[in-house]
Amino acid sequence: MAVNDRDEYEGPRTPRENEWEAVAELGRSIFFKDAASYWEAARSWPMVLQPNVRQNMLTMFKDGQPVSTIGRLERDILVHGHRLRMGFIGGVCTHPDHRGKGLASTILAAMMRQFHHDDVDFVYISGTRSLYFGAGANHVAIETRFVLDKNNFGPDKQTFSKSLDVQLRPANLEDIDTLVAIAEREGVRFIRPRKDFELVMENKHCGGQPCEFHLIKLREIPVGYLLLRGRVEHNENLKLIEFAGDRLCLLSALGKIVQRLSDSASLEVNVPGDLLIKLLHSAGVQGNLVKTGGTMKVIDFCRTMRKLLPYFRERLTGWTCLDLNLAAGKERYVAWNEEGILELDGESNMLWTLLSKPPDAQIEGLKVTGRMRELIELCLPVPVPLLYLNMI
Numbered sequence: 159m160a161v162n163d164r165d166e167y168e169g170p171r172t173p174r175e176n177e178w179e180a181v182a183e184l185g186r187s188i189f190f191k192d193a194a195s196y197w198e199a200a201r202s203w204p205m206v207l208q209p210n211v212r213q214n215m216l217t218m219f220k221d222g223q224p225v226s227t228i229g230r231l232e233r234d235i236l237v238h239g240h241r242l243r244m245g246f247i248g249g250v251c252t253h254p255d256h257r258g259k260g261l262a263s264t265i266l267a268a269m270m271r272q273f274h275h276d277d278v279d280f281v282y283i284s285g286t287r288s289l290y291f292g293a294g295a296n297h298v299a300i301e302t303r304f305v306l307d308k309n310n311f312g313p314d315k316q317t318f319s320k321s322l323d324v325q326l327r328p329a330n331l332e333d334i335d336t337l338v339a340i341a342e343r344e345g346v347r348f349i350r351p352r353k354d355f356e357l358v359m360e361n362k363h364c365g366g367q368p369c370e371f372h373l374i375k376l377r378e379i380p381v382g383y384l385l386l387r388g389r390v391e392h393n394e395n396l397k398l399i400e401f402a403g404d405r406l407c408l409l410s411a412l413g414k415i416v417q418r419l420s421d422s423a424s425l426e427v428n429v430p431g432d433l434l435i436k437l438l439h440s441a442g443v444q445g446n447l448v449k450t451g452g453t454m455k456v457i458d459f460c461r462t463m464r465k466l467l468p469y470f471r472e473r474l475t476g477w478t479c480l481d482l483n484l485a486a487g488k489e490r491y492v493a494w495n496e497e498g499i500l501e502l503d504g505e506s507n508m509l510w511t512l513l514s515k516p517p518d519a520q521i522e523g524l525k526v527t528g529r530m531r532e533l534i535e536l537c538l539p540v541p542v543p544l545l546y547l548n549m550i
Contacts, residue, residue: 167225169218170265178212181224188251202366204357205231205550215249216268218261226252228269232276232549234349234457237541240469242462244348244542245273245281248550250289267292270457279462280513281455282545294505295453298513300542304445307424311416311443315332318479322376322410329371329383331359336380337371341402346430346541348548358385358547365399365549373402374411383405385547390418397426399546406435409441431541450514452549456509459491460484466540475531475537498528515537 173181182196190199200206206229209212217227229477237240247269252262266289273281283290286297329337334355341347358364359371367387374382388396396415401408416425429435429445438445446506456462463484471480479496486492491502502508503523510521511534526534 167218167220167261170268171219173199173212173215173217173224173227173239175212175414177217177219177224177298181212181215181217181227183225184227184247184253185249185251187253189249196269196434201361202363202368203248203550204361204363205246205354205548207361208353215266216272218256218265220256224253225256226265228262228265229550230269230272231548232273232278233354233548235543236345236347236349237469238345238472240466241349242540243277243467244545244548245276245457246284246545246550247280247281248284250283250285261510263289263292267291270455273457278457279459279465280542281457282450282549283455284452286451286453290453293455294509295455296509297449297452297516297519298454298509299330299447299449299516299537300430300514301428301448301450301544302430302437302445303430303448304427304429304443305424306412306416306427306443308416308419311413311441312427313413313417314315324381324407324410324414325375325378326372326384326411327371327375327412329359331356333371333373334359336373337383340380340383344402346432346475346543347402348543350548353485354547355482359543365546369399372411372415374407375402376407382411384415386415387546391416395423395426396541398428400544401434405437408434409437428544428546430479430544437458447514447517449518450545454509456512458503459486459512462512463493469508469540470533474532478530493530493533498530499525500530500533501525511538512540513542 186193186196187201193199214231215227215229217224226246231246233244235244248264283295297420334352337355362368362370368389369385369387370383372386373380384398385400386396387399388394463482467482477497482493482495484493489505493500502511507521507523515521
């Protein structure tokens, strides 16, 4: 955007309280044209109903009216006891009369700086526009997808779990404390405020789709939960978008759900790197690594690698030096010590090394020497939890 064009606009900045309704109306006019109000439509994306949603937006204005805006959300994650931070971007929109002037890219750059300030490590963007690829984001593959139906996941396939007579029912608001307690036992998970669970339950949606929590009990003891996209009672195709708890009990619960489906329906199960993958394989069901629907970005390679040092130290044995020297510049990323060198050329190659490449991609520009290969083999990619619930 030329300087004289930029002079016509104010921002990017956080909308003031008295500007918020106009910003919401801009979002409705772009994403929910048939909705009576933004707030009615936003129930399908309940994370945008958070109390601080206005404070987490950046907007450009012209003549006092919002013309381009982007929203964000941030949550900490735990990776086997080590804390990282995940950011989300959504609601990226520009009024048709003001497109092609670089407004969204200006806001996106400001958002990335805010993420850096907030100590965010990874960002998920709900979209695949060239704008996001230009900012260094790309697809990754953090899930293995299984499709279960009565043919490939009948009772004869569930040898590990058929003796576990679990009970399964829809969860309600009174169950949130139980769901939180179950989630807290996960090795890789989000650290969420209670409000996240409340919003999904109250609106029965997340990520733009109907969904519902299901509580799993064994002998009346809560042992797990599933978050399913779709309704079991509607005999429609379902999608598992989050789970927590005892894996054998989860497997048994999945079997019960499959048996409730019509003969033509299926249950899509999305699993990050997890024991559940091995259990499904043992049941004879094959899965495929799939790329994310949106795009992801690493905010600061050096800072994230420093945060991960304790995680690496737990997994690397016999190293004489467990510190790393780190450098990054002009899309070259380097980690080195007395054990060897890890050198990456290209932001996407760095992203894929840290978070896993899509099935149709190849990591290029990778140089590894000495025992640094063990870091690649034993520690990377970094496992992350399923992202669906917190997408905006």
